[in-house]
Amino acid sequence: MEIVKDIVRLNKIIDEIKQKGKTIGFVPTMGALHQGHLSLLQEAGKQCDVKICSVFVNPTQFNDKKDLDRYPRTPEADFALLEREACDFVFFPDEKEIYPEKEDKRVFRFGRLEELHEGRTRPGHFNGVAQVVSKLFELVKPDKAFFGQKDFQQVMIVKALVKQLNYKVEIVPCAILREADGLAMSSRNVLLSAEERKVAAHIPLWMGKLEEMFRKNTVVETILKAIKEKIALQPLMKLDYLEICDADTLEPIDTANSANRVVALLAVFVGKIRLIDNVLLQ
Ligand code: PAF
16 A cells, blocks of 8 residues: 655556556545445445545634544554555645645535535535545546445535536445444544543434334424434533435425435534434435
8 A cells, every 4th residue: 555645646646547447446534544434445445446545634624623623633543444454545645735825725606505404504614525525536536436424415515516527436425334332433433532422322322213203204393303302401412403304405304205315414512522423214
């Protein structure tokens, strides 16, 4: 596995791969890797000839400076994990490599998709994601790029970005990986104290309860009220949003039959750490 820090070297590698007619499977990450990321890499290995992962904590997608500062950075451990997964190349640029000019911050518009849920709480977040993902796609030129479904809205944003810019990359969404107690794997989980981690284990239980109520045709409003009441009883938790939505537009719905595909989206603070989860209901 080669760790690549500069774009000149990356360009050369990509040219050589393309000349050999090999396909590139790409997994963009912000590091602090866990089994969820590795499952994306494994999928990339099944579908493509060459596996490339990027590790870059992208400052432009953090609307909260404190969140950026506390984001875990564990490059050495990340490289060891990637090596074990037989990753071929890790792109590990510094900020100047990705954003050489302070003014070079592309602006994207995703309409309602960037205003809802994550977009409402984290203004500018998706523009930052689009900035870095567009740069990475242009550099790595992947045939397929693999994203975790935990970031449900992000996957939709990336698909919209690919459409807007006519990139040739195929976006492959991959299932959420969960800890033994059901908590969705996330780089942020390591930031939870032992007590917060215990409380966080309620999240998958509530998502399970929500799903059960939905299957029993409970009215959407009643489901949301019941789960929100449970969250409110946890002193260490603060709900950001819980919505049942049309999975194709992410607009909240009132009744199950107002959409073909339905997803429940949750964001909750456990202490200072913000966690998200989702479940596809139909
Ligand atoms: O999902 C993430 O880790 C990031 O948002 C991504 C896609 C790597 C862009 O920085």
